[in-house]
Amino acid sequence: SQQGEEDPQALSIQEGENATMNCSYKTSINNLQWYRQNSGRGLVHLILIRSNEREKHSGRLRVTLDTSKKSSSLLITASRAADTASYFCATAAIKGGGNKLTFGTGTQLKVEL
Amino acid sequence: NAGVTQTPKFQVLKTGQSMTLQCAQDMNHEYMSWYRQDPGMGLRLIHYSVGAGITDQGEVPNGYNVSRSTTEDFPLRLLSAAPSQTSVYFCASSYAGQGLTEAFFGQGTRLTVV
Numbered sequence: 001s002q003q004g005e006e007d008p009q010a011l012s013i014q015e016g017e018n019a020t021m022n023c024s025y026k027t028s029i030n031n032l033q034w035y036r037q038n039s040g041r042g043l044v045h046l047i048l049i050r051s052n053e054r055e056k057h058s059g060r061l062r063v064t065l066d067t068s069k070k071s072s073s074l075l076i077t078a079s080r081a082a083d084t085a086s087y088f089c090a091t092a093a094i095k096g097g098g099n100k101l102t103f104g105t106g107t108q109l110k111v112e113l
Numbered sequence: 114n115a116g117v118t119q120t121p122k123f124q125v126l127k128t129g130q131s132m133t134l135q136c137a138q139d140m141n142h143e144y145m146s147w148y149r150q151d152p153g154m155g156l157r158l159i160h161y162s163v164g165a166g167i168t169d170q171g172e173v174p175n176g177y178n179v180s181r182s183t184t185e186d187f188p189l190r191l192l193s194a195a196p197s198q199t200s201v202y203f204c205a206s207s208y209a210g211q212g213l214t215e216a217f218f219g220q221g222t223r224l225t226v227v
Contacts, residue, residue: 033215042117042203042218043156088155092214099144099163099207099214102172103156 006089006104014112019076021107023089024069030092032065033101034074037086046074046087079111115139119204119219126194126226134189134222136204142217143209145187146171147179149200150221156203162187163209194226 007022023032031050035043049056049065049072056063062075076083086108090101120135138145146161148171158171162181176198178190187206191198201223205216 031214035216035218040221042220043205043216045215045217048215090156090216099209099216100158100161100171101146101205101214101216102158103148105153105155 006087006107008107009105010108010110012110012112013079015079015081017079017111019079019083019109019111021074021087021089021109023072023074023104025072025089025091025102025104026070027091028094029067030094032063032072033090033092034061034063034072035088035090035103037088037106039085043088076109079109081111081113083109084111085109117204117206117217117219119202119222121222122220123223124225126191126224128194128196128226130194132191132194134191134202134204134224136187136189136219137185138187138204138206138217139185140206140217141184142206143184144214145181145204145206146216147177147187147189148203148205149173149198150203151200159189159202191224194224196226198224199226200224 033048034046037043047058060077065072086106088106090103093100117138143164147159148156160179162168204219207216
């Protein structure tokens with residue numbers, strides 16, 4: 001079963017706008033990670049947030065984590081056409097040292113010119 | 114930097130055939146894993162390994178075998194291919210342990226079973 005469920009399933013915005021994707025999960029975690037997948041390609045790691053962190057930034061990316069609500073959000077600011085991709089959250093189980101990842105179903109982001 | 118290399122990129126099998134999907138990494142990562150990706154279902158873990166000689170089952174292991182004789186290689190074997198195994202397969206690797214667990218993915222193998 002999927003650990004993470006992303007919302008929305010699909011998102012279409014204009015270039016320059018911000019994009020927000022949400023992820024909910026079910027069990028306690030070691031960390032939560034976000035990945036990007038361009039069409040037909042492998043996944044690329046974007047950012048990792050540990051269970052004792054609440055917010056993390058990396059360039060135009062901002063991730064929040066609320067362990068009490070078992071949810072996370074990914075914000076992409078000032079989006080570009082090149083940000084068009086699918087975005088997945090992945091939770092790392094406490095057992096196993098944080099390596100065993102369970103992926104959500106993903107959000108398809110389309111950024112239009 | 115090669116990273117994680119998967120071969121082949123595409124494969125068509127007939128029902129009942131067997132084959133091995135190859136995965137190799139050159140980053141000296143202890144942890145390696147195989148996922149399958151089906152439309153609308155994200156990635157599901159098939160098998161994983163925390164080091165040479167150690168493997169374990171993931172969420173959807175039936176119909177697949179793995180072995181890990183070296184740190185670098187983690188092949189996935191389909192014993193008797195079925196149409197339900199039509200999918201895109203991804204291999205990933207990462208350092209084992211706390212805090213350095215971002216996974217590096219190969220480019221995938223698109224498998225069709227007819």
